[in-house]
Amino acid sequence: MKSAVRSPSSAEGSIEDHPRPAVAVDVAAFTLVDSQLRVLLVRRARSPHRGSWALPGSLLRVGSKVEESLDACARRVVEAKTGLSPSTVYLEQLYTFGEPRRDPRMRVLSVTYLALVPPDLAGRVRASPTVDEIQWRALPLRESKGLAFDHDAILRQALERLRGKLDYSPIGFALVGESFSIRELRLVHELILGTPQDPGNFRRRFQRMIDEGLVVPAQGRRQTASRPAQVYRLARAAAQVLP
Amino acid sequence: MKSAVRSPSSAEGSIEDHPRPAVAVDVAAFTLVDSQLRVLLVRRARSPHRGSWALPGSLLRVGSKVEESLDACARRVVEAKTGLSPSTVYLEQLYTFGEPRRDPRMRVLSVTYLALVPPDLAGRVRASPTVDEIQWRALPLRESKGLAFDHDAILRQALERLRGKLDYSPIGFALVGESFSIRELRLVHELILGTPQDPGNFRRRFQRMIDEGLVVPAQGRRQTASRPAQVYRLARAAAQVLP
DNA sequence: AGAATAGTGTCTATCAGACACTATGCA
DNA sequence: TGCATAGTGTCTGATAGACACTATTCT
Numbered sequence: 202m203k204s205a206v207r208s209p210s211s212a213e214g215s216i217e218d219h220p221r222p223a224v225a226v227d228v229a230a231f232t233l234v235d236s237q238l239r240v241l242l243v244r245r246a247r248s249p250h251r252g253s254w255a256l257p258g259s260l261l262r263v264g265s266k267v268e269e270s271l272d273a274c275a276r277r278v279v280e281a282k283t284g285l286s287p288s289t290v291y292l293e294q295l296y297t298f299g300e301p302r303r304d305p306r307m308r309v310l311s312v313t314y315l316a317l318v319p320p321d322l323a324g325r326v327r328a329s330p331t332v333d334e335i336q337w338r339a340l341p342l343r344e345s346k347g348l349a350f351d352h353d354a355i356l357r358q359a360l361e362r363l364r365g366k367l368d369y370s371p372i373g374f375a376l377v378g379e380s381f382s383i384r385e386l387r388l389v390h391e392l393i394l395g396t397p398q399d400p401g402n403f404r405r406r407f408q409r410m411i412d413e414g415l416v417v418p419a420q421g422r423r424q425t426a427s428r429p430a431q432v433y434r435l436a437r438a439a440a441q442v443l444p
Numbered sequence: 445m446k447s448a449v450r451s452p453s454s455a456e457g458s459i460e461d462h463p464r465p466a467v468a469v470d471v472a473a474f475t476l477v478d479s480q481l482r483v484l485l486v487r488r489a490r491s492p493h494r495g496s497w498a499l500p501g502s503l504l505r506v507g508s509k510v511e512e513s514l515d516a517c518a519r520r521v522v523e524a525k526t527g528l529s530p531s532t533v534y535l536e537q538l539y540t541f542g543e544p545r546r547d548p549r550m551r552v553l554s555v556t557y558l559a560l561v562p563p564d565l566a567g568r569v570r571a572s573p574t575v576d577e578i579q580w581r582a583l584p585l586r587e588s589k590g591l592a593f594d595h596d597a598i599l600r601q602a603l604e605r606l607r608g609k610l611d612y613s614p615i616g617f618a619l620v621g622e623s624f625s626i627r628e629l630r631l632v633h634e635l636i637l638g639t640p641q642d643p644g645n646f647r648r649r650f651q652r653m654i655d656e657g658l659v660v661p662a663q664g665r666r667q668t669a670s671r672p673a674q675v676y677r678l679a680r681a682a683a684q685v686l687p
Numbered sequence: 688a689g690a691a692t693a694g695t696g697t698c699t700a701t702c703a704g705a706c707a708c709t710a711t712g713c714a
Numbered sequence: 715t716g717c718a719t720a721g722t723g724t725c726t727g728a729t730a731g732a733c734a735c736t737a738t739t740c741t
Contacts, residue, residue: 219506221464224467269544270544301512306460382720402704405722425719426713428711428719431721626693645731647694668693672739674694
């Protein structure tokens with residue numbers, strides 16, 4: 202019972218000899234395509250869960266030469282799957298999943314990330330040669346229990362985080378282009394929250410952001426069936442918030 | 445550059461052969477002692493950072509027989525250090541730290557947890573035989589750069605989470621006894637937020653919780669220098685929220 | 688009685704939500 | 715000219731914060 206006495210602190214004594222789990226980084230990447238919220242999925246080519254859809258991921262690079270941080274690994278995953286320069290992609294660590302039997306082969310921890318890809322860049326993934334092995338899937342997914350491993354739970358957690366942060370953080374801007382109309386930003390909120398947002402009230406909240414200098418009018422207008430809308434862009438100071 | 449082609453998905457092919465990092469679980473455990481917010485620290489008996497104070501932790505138990513989940517590992521850490529039954533301790537995963545050089549010996553990931561220990565149980569840790577190797581240290585710490593590894597950053601993150609969730613979650617109840625006066629709960633909020641809370645306004649917010657049935661009056665009163673206060677306890681339904 | 692804390696009342700500013708209304712550009 | 719969408723105005727109810735006030739119990 203008192204076996205903890207042997208190694209009371211975080212990383213003691215024979216740390217090199219202690220058995221270690223495999224560590225993967227999996228990413229729930231979202232974007233907007235055709236006015237739909239979509240998540241990036243890959244089809245598994247190998248067992249286990251061969252043929253199932255899964256969140257893209259990779260084993261963390263560990264070893265004498267190629268140590269990468271968790272953030273760097275997540276960036277690498279997004280870059281590899283989309284061909285995007287990751288500088289325009291918002292990335293945020295989500296949660297670490299580590300149930301003993303989540304992978305049938307062996308003990309695997311998954312450090313998960315939330316990624317937001319601007320819609321004007323998301324199209325590139327279609328040009329990939331492995332086109333039918335990777336796709337932006339519209340949400341909500343039909344078969345909600347369809348993903349490999351525990352990726353359903355990861356996806357749920359990612360959406361929850363997204364919804365939770367939308368109101369008090371500028372996270373929504375990561376899903377519109379560099380310049381955007383209020384209508385476009387409102388669509389992002391409506392898709393994430395799943396409920397229509399009152400145009401007037403939404404605009405008033407947006408107006409406060411203008412007053413605070415968070416957002417500034419930009420050149421150009423949006424072509425619509427009727428009156429064109431003013432477009433805006435993030436102020437330089439605020440753009441730093443979304444690395 | 446295109447090395448990702450070899451293993452495009454999360455856990456592919458030679459997962460058993462891929463080099464693996466060590467994985468530790470470190471816990472930032474808070475409690476109230478002498479009307480002060482305190483964090484549980486242990487003094488490191490071995491190199492690296494020998495003699496420095498650190499958050500308590502343990503290597504994750506991995507292997508054929510003793511697979512434990514991340515949550516179970518965090519519970520085990522708290523139990524080992526405090527002697528408490530972990531059922532009364534609030535536990536929540538915080539963040540996973542994985543910078544390549546955070547441990548000089550080798551690559552070590554730290555999955556961190558926030559723990560809240562009810563004040564009436566915290567005293568037990570003093571009775572431990574290793575009394576001068578472990579203690580509840582008052583916050584804020586004097587030497588804010590004094591902890592081993594990157595534990596300063598972990599502690600900062602834990603306090604941030606605590607502050608952030610205080611307003612919209614019942615997390616504060618985890619730092620009072622089973623029955624408590626409004627004054628006691630207010631003290632918890634004041635210590636976490638670092639600012640005095642208006643007694644009247646605080647009470648009004650509390651009143652809403654009573655109206656919603658979240659909290660109910662309990663037997664007994666609190667002995668003070670003047671008028672004794674009513675004590676309350678969480679309603680049975682609400683108590684489930686704090687496992 | 689006096690001190691101290693528990694607990695109440697009230698005023699103001701802010702904000703979300705509902706919804707009616709005006710303005711502008713396209714077909 | 716009509717229509718669809720952009721954008722404004724207004725009302726209501728909920729809430730945070732500041733602060734004055736009353737109530738109760740201990741010494």
